[in-house]
Amino acid sequence: xxxxxxxxxxxxxxxxxxxxxxxxxxxxxxxGNGNNxxxxxxxxxxxxxxxxxxxxxxxxTDLIAxxxxxxxxxxxxxxMTVENQPGAxxxxxxxxxxxxxxxxxxxxxxxxxxxTITSMVVPESEQVTLDDLDIxxxxxxxxxxLIANADSELDTLDDMLNADRTIDFGTxxxxxxxxxxxxxxxxxxxxxxxxVPFDSGSPALTAVMGNQVEVxxxxxxEAMPQIEAGxxxxxxxxxxxxxxYLPDVPTAVEEGYDVPVSQYRALAMPAGAPDHVLxxxxxGLQEIFATExxxxxxxxxxxxxxxxxxxxxxxxxxxxxEHYAQLVDEHGINLGGDN
Amino acid sequence: MDFxxxxxxxxxxxxxxxxxxxxxxxxxxxxIGVLPGLGPAATIAIxxxxxxxxxxxxxxxxxxxxFYGAIYGxxxxxxxxxxxxxxxxxxxxxxxxxxGQKGQAGKALGIGAIASFIGGTIAIIALTFVAxxxxxxxxxxxxxxxxxxxxxxxxxxxxxxxxxxxKALVAAALGLLFAVVGRDAFTGExxxxxxxxxxxxxxxxxxxxxxVFGLAxxxxxxxxxxxxxxxxxxVDKVLPNKxxxxxxxGPIARGGVLGFFLGILPGGGATxxxxxxxxxxxxxxxxxxxxGKGAIEGVAGPETANNAAATSSFIPLLTLGIPANATxxxxxxxxxxxxxxxxxxxxxxxxxxxxxVVNSMYIGNLILIILAIPLxxxxxxxxxxxxxxxxxxxxxxxxxxxxxxxxxxxxxMVVIVFGVLGYLMKKFGFDPAPLVLAFVLGSLLEDNFRxxxxxxxxxxxxxxxxxxxxxxxxxxxxxxxxxxVFKIVAHRKGADSLLDVVAGETTQQDSSQENTAESRSxxxxxxxxxxxxxxxxxxxxxxxxxxxx
Numbered sequence: 001x002x003x004x005x006x007x008x009x010x011x012x013x014x015x016x017x018x019x020x021x022x023x024x025x026x027x028x029x030x031x032g033n034g035n036n037x038x039x040x041x042x043x044x045x046x047x048x049x050x051x052x053x054x055x056x057x058x059x060x061t062d063l064i065a066x067x068x069x070x071x072x073x074x075x076x077x078x079x080m081t082v083e084n085q086p087g088a089x090x091x092x093x094x095x096x097x098x099x100x101x102x103x104x105x106x107x108x109x110x111x112x113x114x115x116t117i118t119s120m121v122v123p124e125s126e127q128v129t130l131d132d133l134d135i136x137x138x139x140x141x142x143x144x145x146l147i148a149n150a151d152s153e154l155d156t157l158d159d160m161l162n163a164d165r166t167i168d169f170g171t172x173x174x175x176x177x178x179x180x181x182x183x184x185x186x187x188x189x190x191x192x193x194x195x196v197p198f199d200s201g202s203p204a205l206t207a208v209m210g211n212q213v214e215v216x217x218x219x220x221x222e223a224m225p226q227i228e229a230g231x232x233x234x235x236x237x238x239x240x241x242x243x244x245y246l247p248d249v250p251t252a253v254e255e256g257y258d259v260p261v262s263q264y265r266a267l268a269m270p271a272g273a274p275d276h277v278l279x280x281x282x283x284g285l286q287e288i289f290a291t292e293x294x295x296x297x298x299x300x301x302x303x304x305x306x307x308x309x310x311x312x313x314x315x316x317x318x319x320x321x322e323h324y325a326q327l328v329d330e331h332g333i334n335l336g337g338d339n
Numbered sequence: 340m341d342f343x344x345x346x347x348x349x350x351x352x353x354x355x356x357x358x359x360x361x362x363x364x365x366x367x368x369x370x371i372g373v374l375p376g377l378g379p380a381a382t383i384a385i386x387x388x389x390x391x392x393x394x395x396x397x398x399x400x401x402x403x404x405x406f407y408g409a410i411y412g413x414x415x416x417x418x419x420x421x422x423x424x425x426x427x428x429x430x431x432x433x434x435x436x437x438x439g440q441k442g443q444a445g446k447a448l449g450i451g452a453i454a455s456f457i458g459g460t461i462a463i464i465a466l467t468f469v470a471x472x473x474x475x476x477x478x479x480x481x482x483x484x485x486x487x488x489x490x491x492x493x494x495x496x497x498x499x500x501x502x503x504x505x506k507a508l509v510a511a512a513l514g515l516l517f518a519v520v521g522r523d524a525f526t527g528e529x530x531x532x533x534x535x536x537x538x539x540x541x542x543x544x545x546x547x548x549x550x551v552f553g554l555a556x557x558x559x560x561x562x563x564x565x566x567x568x569x570x571x572x573x574v575d576k577v578l579p580n581k582x583x584x585x586x587x588x589g590p591i592a593r594g595g596v597l598g599f600f601l602g603i604l605p606g607g608g609a610t611x612x613x614x615x616x617x618x619x620x621x622x623x624x625x626x627x628x629x630x631g632k633g634a635i636e637g638v639a640g641p642e643t644a645n646n647a648a649a650t651s652s653f654i655p656l657l658t659l660g661i662p663a664n665a666t667x668x669x670x671x672x673x674x675x676x677x678x679x680x681x682x683x684x685x686x687x688x689x690x691x692x693x694x695x696v697v698n699s700m701y702i703g704n705l706i707l708i709i710l711a712i713p714l715x716x717x718x719x720x721x722x723x724x725x726x727x728x729x730x731x732x733x734x735x736x737x738x739x740x741x742x743x744x745x746x747x748x749x750x751x752m753v754v755i756v757f758g759v760l761g762y763l764m765k766k767f768g769f770d771p772a773p774l775v776l777a778f779v780l781g782s783l784l785e786d787n788f789r790x791x792x793x794x795x796x797x798x799x800x801x802x803x804x805x806x807x808x809x810x811x812x813x814x815x816x817x818x819x820x821x822x823x824v825f826k827i828v829a830h831r832k833g834a835d836s837l838l839d840v841v842a843g844e845t846t847q848q849d850s851s852q853e854n855t856a857e858s859r860s861x862x863x864x865x866x867x868x869x870x871x872x873x874x875x876x877x878x879x880x881x882x883x884x885x886x887x888x
Contacts, residue, residue: 056384056665056668057381057384057385057387057669057672058384058387058668058669058670058671058672058673059668059672062672063672063675063676066387066388066676070391083746084384084745084746085745085746085747086540086745087536087537087539087540087745087747088536088537088539088540091536091539092536092537092747095536121527122539123529123534125534125536126536126539166796168794173524174522174523174524174525174526174527175527194793194794194796195793196482196790196793196794197524197525197790197793198790199524199786202605202661202662202668203605205661206478206605206659206661207481207482209478209659209661210478210479210480210481211478212481212482212794213794221675224680225660225680225681225682225683225684226660226682226683228682228684229660229682229683229684231659231683296678300675300678300680301675335527
């Protein structure tokens with residue numbers, strides 16, 4: 001019995017050590033491949049690709065990463081493993097991947113907000129730029145929606161404008177896209193609002209359902225089940241155009257306010273990858289986009305495909321960053337932080 | 340209510356493949372949960388890909404099984420190695436580990452399993468009948484209610500330490516300071532990060548707890564070995580006997596009810612439940628000095644509360660579509676992958692899923708206790724292993740566990756730094772428990788208090804609009820004052836001079852909580868004679884005669 005317990009314990013330990021070793025070996029061979037990648041270039045990919053995600057497992061960014069990874073085996077013939085390295089809205093993970101070998105075996109899933117919004121809040125040392133990355137392609141667009149408690153007398157933006165009282169509104173925390181959207185809207189419309197920041201989308205949504213705050217801006221995917229159930233009312237979208245999932249909800253832009261805020265996501269890798277690697281990945285991604293599984297995934301999670309080229313992603317995000325900085329400046333908005 | 344869907348739910352669970360995956364889930368959860376650092380949330384996230392090809396019901400049943408198993412797995416390491424994998428097992432370690440050191444590991448693990456089973460079952464039965472009704476009630480818990488609840492929690496755990504009051508306060512102050520590290524959730528300001536990006540999200544609970552409890556214990560034992568050859572721990576293979584069960588009955592019943600209600604609250608509730616249960620049992624105990632030295636109630640109460648809360652935290656997810664904690668957020672993700680959006684309509688649109696999951700909890704809990712009891716004999720043998728072998732292996736597991744939290748070396752460094760801190764604290768007679776608890780409750784209180792003030796636009800008097808908050812604050816005041824009242828009554832009975840009592844009371848009213856706690860510890864000193872026998876680890880058949888009150 002004594003030995004059996006020891007063996008059990010050590011079996012567990014060695015199993016785990018084994019796992020770690022495997023992943024460590026993965027790194028080593030990855031490095032090797034990168035060095036002579038040019039010689040046998042046609043062979044890429046020959047081994048598992050690692051996709052690093054800077055957000056927690058189970059969140060929408062992570063789910064998108066896993067949906068892409070799911071198609072890897074069918075398209076490239078190798079598995080893609082998703083590794084979560086949460087921290088600082090993905091800044092840590094992105095910086096780390098940017099410093100890895102550009103051999104095509106190290107990818108990272110990018111959130112636009114890290115580039116366009118977080119950079120306005122954090123000190124310069126923490127800012128992440130697109131300079132060190134090659135962007136493979138844009139993936140999808142995740143929209144923000146202003147919702148109100150079902151019992152609230154506010155049904156439309158006009159109701160909010162005419163409310164003639166202070167409206168408590170929840171945000172998803174300092175330096176988030178949803179907070180930016182809300183604050184710019186308040187500034188442009190002159191609504192008398194009282195901001196209550198929550199840690200993320202889910203507590204903000206819960207607060208609206210429980211009438212702790214009257215309205216809040218959250219991601220469409222989070223709000224949809226509640227909208228369908230009638231526990232919250234959709235008021236306004238912050239996307240450029242109306243979306244298929246909620247065709248009757250107007251956008252801020254069409255109401256005449258300059259608040260185009262969405263979350264975009266893209267797939268990237270360290271800068272300097274060989275052309276054929278980039279091409280292989282680009283072509284493969286298009287194939288994944290075309291699969292029924294992936295399209296169904298987007299639909300189930302209320303994501304609008306925004307499958308643009310890496311160059312377009314770079315342009316769009318750079319423009320957005322400038323636009324947001326200008327809006328924040330113009331309205332004297334404080335997103336928090338020293339910068 | 341209509342019971343047909345409930346019965347159909349059982350049919351779903353008892354389909355061979357669902358039943359099988361329920362067992363696999365519990366087993367895998369238990370094995371992985373034994374690795375510190377890998378709490379239920381991480382375990383589920385890692386095993387999530389396994390469910391891609393499954394039917395939604397099967398997938399969620401297996402994940403739920405992993406959840407229960409992982410929670411119990413955390414108890415095992417907390418008791419045997421003082422390595423808590425999450426907040427709730429940190430509480431279990433406070434008395435579970437001393438029990439193990441006294442050779443009663445089997446008892447601690449046994450009562451843990453029984454308490455888990457009963458706690459889970461209480462919560463499931465309540466869930467089956469009242470889930471839809473009370474789910475809406477949970478929504479009324481806003482930031483002010485959380486702030487008041489946390490305040491109450493802090494008061495209850497303020498007496499958790501057995502050391503001197505001053506040292507406990509120093510440790511608690513340290514915990515509060517560590518909770519402050521990271522980005523301010525309201526202004527975005529970086530606090531005490533020293534320009535380190537890794538610290539911008541603040542410190543995490545698990546590496547801190549593993550450091551000051553687990554690693555510190557290893558270091559401290561290492562030192563002890565140099566001073567004197569330790570005598571091997573005598574490991575009794577006994578499971579809890581009738582007397583133990585009798586002693587635990589009250590804590591289990593209270594813990595189950597407490598855990599069920601706190602677990603429903605979206606956010607923070609389950610975290611506080613085991614702490615509140617522990618604080619409550621210590622307060623209700625006739626000889627609170629035993630706590631922290633291996634009191635079986637200190638394991639039974641929190642373990643029940645913890646499991647009841649874990650079960651009832653499914654209620655907001657399944658009935659409202661709100662993930663109540665990190666684990667439920669991963670569950671939410673798992674359901675989304677299956678193309679099911681958890682929300683208020685789930686019970687109508689997918690009744691077989693809703694009731695399948697609920698009913699799998701009955702089965703899962705039963706399987707858990709059936710698997711756990713025979714394994715206890717095996718688990719406790721870990722304590723037979725010489726520390727020259729066990730310590731390095733434990734250290735290795737700790738480091739791996741810390742690494743898996745965010746796949747970075749940083750958390751391993753945090754464990755080491757806090758391990759050294761915990762070792763020094765232990766060496767200089769500071770109990771690390773207040774540090775860990777203040778760390779958890781401090782940030783909860785700060786966030787919710789500040790959020791409340793923002794909701795009230797700075798006007799504290801608006802708290803009068805919130806009946807639940809007022810009730811909680813009243814309980815807070817009661818808990819603060821009642822011991823004083825009892826004291827007066829005790830003194831009167833003891834025919835003490837009434838004048839002394841009144842004089843004593845007025846001075847106490849002037850000062851705050853600190854004084855109250857001091858007077859309480861003074862009060863308990865009179866009982867020390869009686870408790871000495873228990874503290875030294877001798878099994879007791881009957882509690883000593885009550886001191887005259």
